[in-house]
Amino acid sequence: xxxxxxxxxxxxxxxxxxxxxxxxxxxxxxxxxxxxxxxxxxxxxxxxxxxxxxxxxxxxxxxxxxxxxxxxxxxxxxxxxxxxxxxxxxxxxxxxxxxxxxxxxxxxxxxxxxxxxxxxxxxxxxxxxxxxxxxxxxxxxxxxxxxxxxxxxxxxxxxxxxxxxxxxxxxxxxxxxxxxxxxxxxxxxxxxxxxxxxxxxxxxxxxxxxxxxxxxxxxxxxxxxxxxxxxxxxxxxxxxxxxxxxxxxxxxxxxxxxxxxxxxxxxxxxxxxxxxxxxxxxxxxxxxxxxxxxxxxxxxxxxxxxxxxxxxxxxxxxxxxxxxxxxxxxxxxxxxxxxxxxxxxxxxxxxxxxxxxxxxx
Numbered sequence: 001x002x003x004x005x006x007x008x009x010x011x012x013x014x015x016x017x018x019x020x021x022x023x024x025x026x027x028x029x030x031x032x033x034x035x036x037x038x039x040x041x042x043x044x045x046x047x048x049x050x051x052x053x054x055x056x057x058x059x060x061x062x063x064x065x066x067x068x069x070x071x072x073x074x075x076x077x078x079x080x081x082x083x084x085x086x087x088x089x090x091x092x093x094x095x096x097x098x099x100x101x102x103x104x105x106x107x108x109x110x111x112x113x114x115x116x117x118x119x120x121x122x123x124x125x126x127x128x129x130x131x132x133x134x135x136x137x138x139x140x141x142x143x144x145x146x147x148x149x150x151x152x153x154x155x156x157x158x159x160x161x162x163x164x165x166x167x168x169x170x171x172x173x174x175x176x177x178x179x180x181x182x183x184x185x186x187x188x189x190x191x192x193x194x195x196x197x198x199x200x201x202x203x204x205x206x207x208x209x210x211x212x213x214x215x216x217x218x219x220x221x222x223x224x225x226x227x228x229x230x231x232x233x234x235x236x237x238x239x240x241x242x243x244x245x246x247x248x249x250x251x252x253x254x255x256x257x258x259x260x261x262x263x264x265x266x267x268x269x270x271x272x273x274x275x276x277x278x279x280x281x282x283x284x285x286x287x288x289x290x291x292x293x294x295x296x297x298x299x300x301x302x303x304x305x306x307x308x309x310x311x312x313x314x315x316x317x318x319x320x321x322x323x324x325x326x327x328x329x330x331x332x333x334x335x336x337x338x339x340x341x342x343x344x345x346x347x348x349x350x351x352x353x354x355x356x357x358x359x360x361x
Contacts, residue, residue: 080296
């Protein structure tokens with residue numbers, strides 16, 4: 001493998017000039033930089049990342065710990081993070097917590113040992129002793145999607161409250177009054193926030209959320225299936241169910257079909273977190289969509305701001321309702337009363353010609 005000395009000899013410059021040229025230093029003339037880059041290409045030179053990190057105390061590597069890699073939402077989020085980091089000259093090491101705080105801590109410990117420059121985390125429920133320690137140590141940390149209240153860390157998230165209220169209004173407009181929710185873990189900020197938003201949306205329409213219409217889930221398909229089975233066994237099952245996560249919605253759909261029931265004819269179904277699969281289910285599923293790609297890119301930019309000493313900032317983006325056919329079709333409006341046309345005369349109860357008949361008929 002070519003060394004930096006080989007590059008310097010071929011370009012006719014010093015080793016220090018090669019280093020400055022590769023790091024974009026303004027003191028290198030355009031001609032010298034061009035010769036260095038040509039030598040790098042010809043020799044297929046690859047800088048030693050380990051040696052460079054020891055000199056600069058930077059590895060240009062970010063850590064990303066997400067809650068569940070099998071969840072298509074987090075898969076898309078991780079992809080957006082990696083793409084934005086690569087564009088900005090950083091690599092990403094990924095850890096999957098699988099919704100387990102102890103596994104989350106394992107990944108955080110490993111990433112810190114790898115001397116990452118900063119850490120992106122979507123925290124699993126149940127707390128984590130390592131995250132507060134990492135923040136106190138001065139490690140740049142940014143929360144994405146979820147957060148831990150009380151920690152002074154920027155949060156990049158979507159606000160789904162307005163979209164959930166829109167969903168409740170949509171269900172109400174379709175004639176549904178008995179509305180239930182399959183909730184996520186209350187120890188997560190997203191789990192508790194979506195129940196609160198759903199309850200508030202019902203309250204604005206004068207509807208209540210009985211405890212029997214709250215199914216406790218864990219953001220996994222199995223819990224969505226179990227909660228829906230319990231709803232369907234009630235003496236008065238709900239008319240519509242909102243699953244606060246895409247995997248729980250798919251589990252709920254399995255339970256409905258196992259009973260021989262149909263969506264939306266027998267029960268309506270909606271979900272939080274839109275995923276490509278929802279377009280291909282039968283029927284396509286109404287959902288609350290988060291701006292996943294924008295969240296991932298904003299999280300990377302916020303973390304690099306922290307790494308480079310710029311003021312930390314949180315970002316909140318709006319979610320939106322995507323209406324499909326899983327909640328039912330709008331009721332057709334009642335036919336309009338006929339209006340008087342040319343030559344028509346409307347008569348009151350005082351007699352005369354029948355109503356709606358013209359004088360010539």
